[in-house]
Amino acid sequence: MQSINIKNKLGMWAALLITLASNTVKANNTDTYNLTAAMQPVSEENIFHDKDYYNWGSTIVKGDDGKYHLFYDQMPKKHGFYSWLTDGIVSRAVSDSPTGPWKKVQEVLAGRGDGYWDQYTVHCTKVYKFDGKYYLYYMSTNSGIMDLTEAQLDEVRHGKWKPDNLRGMLRLNQRIGVAVADNIEGPWKRFSRPLFEPQLPIANQSNNVTVTKRPDGGYLMIIRGDQPDQKPNEIVRMQAVLLADNPLGPWKMQSKPVVVNYNSEDPEVWYDEERKRYYNLYHAFGYMGMLTSTDGLNWHRAQHYKVADKEYTTTDGKTVKVHRYERMGIYLEDGKPAVMTAGIFLKNGDTHSLFIPLKAD
Numbered sequence: 078m079q080s081i082n083i084k085n086k087l088g089m090w091a092a093l094l095i096t097l098a099s100n101t102v103k104a105n106n107t108d109t110y111n112l113t114a115a116m117q118p119v120s121e122e123n124i125f126h127d128k129d130y131y132n133w134g135s136t137i138v139k140g141d142d143g144k145y146h147l148f149y150d151q152m153p154k155k156h157g158f159y160s161w162l163t164d165g166i167v168s169r170a171v172s173d174s175p176t177g178p179w180k181k182v183q184e185v186l187a188g189r190g191d192g193y194w195d196q197y198t199v200h201c202t203k204v205y206k207f208d209g210k211y212y213l214y215y216m217s218t219n220s221g222i223m224d225l226t227e228a229q230l231d232e233v234r235h236g237k238w239k240p241d242n243l244r245g246m247l248r249l250n251q252r253i254g255v256a257v258a259d260n261i262e263g264p265w266k267r268f269s270r271p272l273f274e275p276q277l278p279i280a281n282q283s284n285n286v287t288v289t290k291r292p293d294g295g296y297l298m299i300i301r302g303d304q305p306d307q308k309p310n311e312i313v314r315m316q317a318v319l320l321a322d323n324p325l326g327p328w329k330m331q332s333k334p335v336v337v338n339y340n341s342e343d344p345e346v347w348y349d350e351e352r353k354r355y356y357n358l359y360h361a362f363g364y365m366g367m368l369t370s371t372d373g374l375n376w377h378r379a380q381h382y383k384v385a386d387k388e389y390t391t392t393d394g395k396t397v398k399v400h401r402y403e404r405m406g407i408y409l410e411d412g413k414p415a416v417m418t419a420g421i422f423l424k425n426g427d428t429h430s431l432f433i434p435l436k437a438d
Contacts, residue, residue: 107352108369110438111381116417117434118392122178125170125430127151131158132430133420134343134404136204137175138211140261145175148185148204148213149430150404150420158428160234162218162247164188165200169262175408175416176432186213186256186265194219194271195254197247201285201343201404205324207296211258212324213265214286218250240309251282253300255325272326278334279317280305287346288324289355296321297373298328299335299344299357314342316359318374335368335376345405350412358384358417360403389421389431400424413437 125132125147135149147170152160166187170179188197195217202215225233225243233244252271258264275283279302288298297320304313316335319328335344335357345358357368357376365384370376387402401422408416417433 107354108380110349110352110356110379110414112358112367112384112414112417112435113381115414115435115438116385116389117436118390118394119431119433120392123176123432123434125149125177125179125432126427127181129154130168131428133161133428134201134406135418135420135430136202136406137408137416137418138204138206138261139175139410145172146170146261147172147179147430148202150200150202152200156231156234158422158426161198161200162244162251163197163230163233165198167199167202167213167215175410176434179430183262185263186215186267188217189267191224194252194269195267196220203287203406205288206261207290207324209259210324211261212288213256213258214253214288215256216251216253216284216286217271218247218252220247221250238312249282251284253283253286257325273319273328273330275302276330277305278330278332278337279303279315280307285316285342285344287344287357289346289348291320291373292348292350292353294322296324297346297348297355299346301342301344304337312340313338314340316341316344316357320373331374333374341366343404345407347407347409347414356407358405358407360405363387365402365405389433398424 130151133150135147138146140146148167151166151168153164156164167185169183169185170181172179186199189195196219198217199215204213236244238244254271256265256267281303283300283302285301291297299316301314301316304315307313315337318331321328341359341361343360348355355370355373364386366382367379367384368376369379388396388398390396399421404420406418407414414435419431421431422428
């Protein structure tokens with residue numbers, strides 16, 4: 078009888094431990110954000126065109142004036158869409174709403190010309206307000222000691238990438254830098270060097286920067302570079318993490334990559350304070366996916382991983398299929414996703430910046 082009681086008690090304890098473990102797993106499983114379900118149809122005022130420029134990716138910042146300020150990438154139509162590598166600029170627009178309509182008010186930054194690391198282009202920008210200052214992160218490139226003629230520049234603008242041509246050279250020289258301002262209207266202070274040089278786990282170049290503040294007060298950056306073991310005539314894009322105590326750095330590369338062994342780019346990272354985890358939205362050349370992490374270092378596919386195909390829905394019920402759906406961004410209002418931005422390349426060859434209202438979860 079004694080042994081039976083002991084067995085019964087052991088069974089009860091085992092059942093209790095299983096229940097506690099199950100409850101702990103449920104408590105830690107906070108990966109519940111469904112971005113697809115939050116995405117709402119768009120109207121004409123959620124689409125931002127320019128007759129002289131290709132409008133592309135963008136960042137929304139709420140100013141001290143109560144208005145919404147949009148920093149967005151542009152490329153001159155006269156040079157073609159692929160002049161993002163040579164002639165990109167970042168401009169600023171203003172609206173009373175984070176979904177538009179937007180009015181362009183300023184061209185903010187362009188390439189600085191000969192003698193600078195950011196000689197050509199300002200592209201793939203992200204703008205943040207940290208502790209009262211504005212930080213504009215961007216990609217730029219240069220031709221080193223080689224002076225490119227106008228004919229050579231035109232070749233880069235319109236020619237396809239090859240590892241040994243001029244476009245290939247400018248691609249390899251891509252680096253991430255930052256400009257800082259006390260006022261959202263500028264002036265912007267730039268620096269003599271990029272923030273860091275490419276190092277393992279990425280190789281060759283750095284692009285597609287995104288930054289968020291960590292709950293411990295530091296900063297986390299995700300960038301896109303090349304996979305080190307790719308073949309000479311192919312490009313495999315991967316993502317890596319850097320950490321810093323200050324938005325200006327020094328930024329320390331972390332050894333574990335975010336994404337490896339398949340093409341992905343245009344990361345957008347943010348910290349979800351309610352769920353106590355990071356999310357990373359990116360495009361994988363055919364669809365949009367989302368990763369998550371509780372520490373910012375170890376990433377896996379989110380529960381609601383696939384966010385969207387290359388299409389969006391309008392308020393009049395139409396589904397618009399597009400050629401490219403890239404450069405996603407998430408605008409947080411009071412710590413919660415309120416708007417998703419994207420660069421849209423239409424099948425007719427035109428582009429626009431897109432602003433998708435997000436339903437509160």
